[in-house]
Amino acid sequence: MKCFEIPEKGKNGAIVDRDAPEAQSGQYLIDVTACGLNFADLLMGEGKYQERLPFPLIPGMEVAGVVRAVGKGVDPAAVGQRVAAFCGAGGLAEQVAVPAERCLPVPEDMTDIEAAGFQIAYGTSHVALDHLARLKPGETLVVTGAAGGVGLTAVEIGALMGAKVVACARGADKLRVAQEAGAHHLLDSDTADLRAEIKALGGADVVYDAIGGEQFDAILRATNPGARLLPIGFAGGAVPQIPANYLLVKNLTVFGFYWGGYLKLHPEVVTGSMSTLMSWFAQGRLRPVVSQATPLPQAAQALDDLRARRSTGKVVITVNQSG
Known part of the structure; x- marks a missing residue:
């Protein structure tokens, strides 16, 4: 072969x-x-x-x-x-x-x-947002790398779950793709002051971060008390270091999550998630x-x-x- x-x-x-x-x-x-x-x-x-x-x-x-x-x-x-x-x-x-x-x-x-x-893109976003972060309708979800493989599915699923989705991506073309997937607010990660603009939108309740580095650091400081953080990947190259005192003061929760590992750790969660996702696809609610x-x-x-x-x-x- x-x-x-x-x-x-x-x-x-x-x-x-x-x-x-x-x-x-x-x-x-x-x-x-x-x-x-x-x-x-x-x-x-x-x-x-x-x-x-x-x-x-x-x-x-x-x-x-x-x-x-x-x-x-x-x-x-x-x-x-x-x-x-x-x-x-x-x-x-x-x-x-x-x-x-x-x-x-x-x-x-x-x-x-x-x-x-x-499987990986939709499965990662659904298990992360639903099973781990327990994203609720009306909460603000911030997604970095929002036009990428996993980021775009987080935008789509977050919007389906009733969240206010803030998409961070590079340039107008990528932001347009995120908007078509359901994002409510668009922030250009190359030019926006992410911390200030997310705080102006009311702060982040859930952060789905596929980029890491400076973007994560800025958004961390725009989180609301009790926010949940999902470091999904580090496409920007730098693995963020999270100050423990910041977690303590704001009562933040960080979820480490690797979808492939859940196939062994909690296979029933992955199976249930994939059943839901396939049902949503059949209903026309997901558009890969x-x-x-x-x-x-x-x-x-x-x-x-x-x-x-x-x-x-x-x-x-x-x-x-x-x-």
């Missing part, structure tokens, strides 16, 4: 030929049609991700495709089904083997490109945004676009596409 492989930590990846995997006990072997990219794929390639994987490495945490074969203990009737799967790594390939419990059927009206980028659908041979360029934060919504790699 062809795959996008990174030979060593920090090195550039390339398309290579490798032996295809086989379905082991409890697994599906999937013919991949699309693979969603995540910022974590970049961190994996640099050896900076919280889960250190061996090299050579095939990145790609989530895929959509068709079940080609099943391993021992798996119902053979699954062969031929369209599924979306969280594979953790290995998705940037023509085939990938994934535990059956990490796969779910793709609704008929959801494209493979949409399905490939659905994919800004790029790039063929596998151009995976390196797509990862560069993700690194430079040139994209909005999800970036998806297409594989085994017919026609």
Whole structure:
């Protein structure tokens, strides 16, 4: 099979030929049609991700495709089904083997490109905002990186949950995308005084931060007493340091959250969340945004676009596409 492989930590990846995997006990072997990219794929390639994987490495945490074969203990009737799967790594390939419990059927009206980028972005935002932060109608939710893969889903879900959503993103084009997803207030993170403007809007009750660095520091100082903070990622490069005395004085709560880890820690939460999200999609309440659908041979360029934060919504790699 062809795959996008990174030979060593920090090195550039390339398309290579490798032996295809086989379905082991409890697994599906999937013919991949699309693979969603995540910022974590970049961190994996640099050896900076919280889960250190061996090299050579095939990145790609989530895929959509068709079940080609099943391993021992798996119902053979699954062969031929369209599924979306969280594979953790290995998705940037023509085939990938994934535990059956990490796969779910793709609704008929959801494209493979949409399905490939659905689970992590929407799952992260929904579990973070609903299960952890307990976001309430009327509260003010501040989202950084609001036009990115996870940030845009936080805007959309926050608005669905009845919050007043403040979107922070770079430039008018990205802010327009956030507005279309339901944001009520738009702040240009390159030019706005985030602390002053968020305080002028009444302060933040929940902060969903995908950027880190100076943006997080500014928004932290615009939080209301009892606010909840969700540091989701650090696309800006700097991991924020939160003064404990500030948490104490304002009675703030910080939630550490990694969606993939919840598959082991609280799988029932992830299952329930995904059921809700798929229901919302079927009702037309969620509209996944994919800004790029790039063929596998151009995976390196797509990862560069993700690194430079040139994209909005999800970036998806297409594989085994017919026609």
